[in-house]
Amino acid sequence: MRKTIVITGASAGLGEGMARRFAAAGRDLALCARRADKLDELAAELRRRHPGIQIVTRELDVNDHDRVFTVFSEFRDELGSLDRVIVNAGLGKGQPVGTGRFAANRQTVETNMVAGLAQCEAAVGIFREQAAGHLVVVSSFSALRGLPRNVTAYAASKAGIAALADGIRAELAASPIAVTVLLPGYIESEMTGSVGKTPLMTSAAKGSAALVRAIEKEPARAYVPTWPWAPLSLLMRTLPASLLRRFV
Numbered sequence: 001m002r003k004t005i006v007i008t009g010a011s012a013g014l015g016e017g018m019a020r021r022f023a024a025a026g027r028d029l030a031l032c033a034r035r036a037d038k039l040d041e042l043a044a045e046l047r048r049r050h051p052g053i054q055i056v057t058r059e060l061d062v063n064d065h066d067r068v069f070t071v072f073s074e075f076r077d078e079l080g081s082l083d084r085v086i087v088n089a090g091l092g093k094g095q096p097v098g099t100g101r102f103a104a105n106r107q108t109v110e111t112n113m114v115a116g117l118a119q120c121e122a123a124v125g126i127f128r129e130q131a132a133g134h135l136v137v138v139s140s141f142s143a144l145r146g147l148p149r150n151v152t153a154y155a156a157s158k159a160g161i162a163a164l165a166d167g168i169r170a171e172l173a174a175s176p177i178a179v180t181v182l183l184p185g186y187i188e189s190e191m192t193g194s195v196g197k198t199p200l201m202t203s204a205a206k207g208s209a210a211l212v213r214a215i216e217k218e219p220a221r222a223y224v225p226t227w228p229w230a231p232l233s234l235l236m237r238t239l240p241a242s243l244l245r246r247f248v
Contacts, residue, residue, distance in 0.1 A: 002027070002083035002084040002134055003027055003028055003083050004027070004028045004029075004030065004079045004080070004081060004082055004083045004084070005022050005027050005028070005029055005030070005082075005083065005084045005085075005086065006029075006030040006031075006032070006072065006075055006082055006084070006085040006086065006123070007019050007022075007029065007030070007031055007032075007086045007088055008032050008033070008060065008062055008085075008086065008087060008088050008089040008119060009032075009033055009062075009088045009089030009090060010029075010031035010032060010033050010039060010042070010088070011031075011033035011034070011035045011036075011038040011039040011042060012033075012035070012038060013204075014088060014138065014184070014187060014204075014207065014208060014211060015031075015033065015086075015088045015089070016042055017204055017205070017207065017208025017211070018086065018088070018208055018211055018212055018215075019031055019042065019046065020046065020208065021208055021209060021211075021212040022212065023046040023049070023050045023053055023055070024049075024050065025212075026050070026052060026053060027053065028053050028054040028055070028079055029043075029046070029053065029054075029055045029056075030055075030056050030057075030058075030075035030078070030079060030082070031043060031055065031056070031057045031058075032057065032058045032059070032060035032071055032075075033059070033060065033089070034059065034060065034061050036057075036059035039057050039059070040057060043055045043057050054079065056075060056078045056079065058071045058074065058075070060089075062089045062111065062115035062116075062118065062119060063110060063111060063114075063115050065114075065115065065118040068115070068118045068119055068122050069118070069121075069122045069125075072085070072119075072122040072123060072126060073122075073126070076126055081130055081132075082123070082126050082127070082130070082133060083132070083133060083134065084133065084134040084135075084136060084215075085119070085122075085123035085126075085127075085133070085134075085135055085136065086136040086138065086215070087116055087119040087120060087123070087135070087136065087137045087138060087161070088138045089111070089115065089119070090111060090112045090116075090138065090158075091107060091108050091111040091112060091154075092108065092154050093105075093107055093108045093154075094108045094150050094151060094152060094153040094154040095150055095153075096148070096149055096150060096152065097152050097153070104153075105152075105153035106153075108153045108154050108157055109153055109156065109157045109160075111157075112154070112157035112158060112160075112161060113157045113160045113161055113164075116137065116157075116160075116161040116164065117161075117164060120135060120137070120164060120165070120168060123135050124168060124172075124177070127177045128175075128177070131175070131176055131177075132176050132177065133177050133178075134177070134178045134179075134180065134215075134218055135165065135168065135177065135178070135179045135180070136179075136180045136182065136215055137161055137162065137164070137165040137179075137180070137181050137182065138182050138184065138211075139158045139159075139161055139162040139165070139181050139182060139183050140154070140155070140158040140183060140184060141183050141184060141185045141223065141229055141232075141233070141236070142154060142155040142158055143155060143158035143159040143161075143162045143183060144159075144183070144233060144236045144237055145236060145237060146159075148241075162181045162183070165179055165180075165181045166179075166181065166220075169220060178218045179220070180214075180215060180218055180219055180220065180221070180222065181220070181221045181222075182211060182214060182215070182221075182222055182224055183221065183222065183223050183224065183229070183233075184207065184211065184223075184224045184229075185200060185202070185223070185224070185225065185228070185229040185232070186200050186201040186202060187201070187202045187203075187204065187207030187208075187211075187224075188201060188202065188203055188204040188207065200228065202225055206225070207224070207225065210224045210225040210226075211224050
């Protein structure tokens with residue numbers, strides 16, 4: 001059992017949901033996020049509900065790459081070891097390319113890809129020293145192909161971090177270090193608030209539970225929830241671009 005778990009972007013959304021599920025399962029948690037006030041509120045609540053577990057927190061903007069390494073090292077020192085690191089912090093702030101919103105697209109790619117790389121580097125460095133660990137990268141269903149409109153930069157960044165994780169897995173194939181890529185579909189969160197009503201949307205509670213179930217199995221890749229996103233992945237790869245625009 002992976003006892004000590006790091007979750008980035010843990011103050012809200014999927015990160016918060018996963019933290020609640022792992023706390024209920026008796027895991028020790030290292031939680032970090034930009035919004036320290038929300039993070040501390042969550043940690044205090046979880047300590048009250050689950051007094052047998054240890055929870056440590058740090059304020060962290062993952063775009064401060066040097067601090068990512070510092071915080072992960074501090075987590076390891078406080079908890080004794082890190083069994084699992086969930087690279088969850090992300091941003092969905094894209095705009096159509098060529099419409100004068102380069103800053104928003106750059107911020108999305110830097111947060112999801114470059115800061116994701118920093119988190120992977122910090123985590124895998126610790127795992128190599130321990131000769132054990134589980135790296136989990138939260139990508140997106142949108143990583144399966146290039147997408148139009150506001151999702152172009154976001155999908156590209158999520159494809160990039162998924163490919164990075166796949167490469168790390170290939171590098172560590174003969175080691176005791178596991179690597180998982182999660183490809184969530186629509187799960188209620190701050191990031192999916194602009195999607196609107198759709199029968200494909202999964203509630204935050206069900207989505208978090210599905211994420212944790214997938215993580216515990218430690219697969220190479222997992223669509224979350226499996227239904228309908230695993231079957232839809234086949235359609236996603238083959239749908240003509242002219243039709244794809246209607247669904248994005």
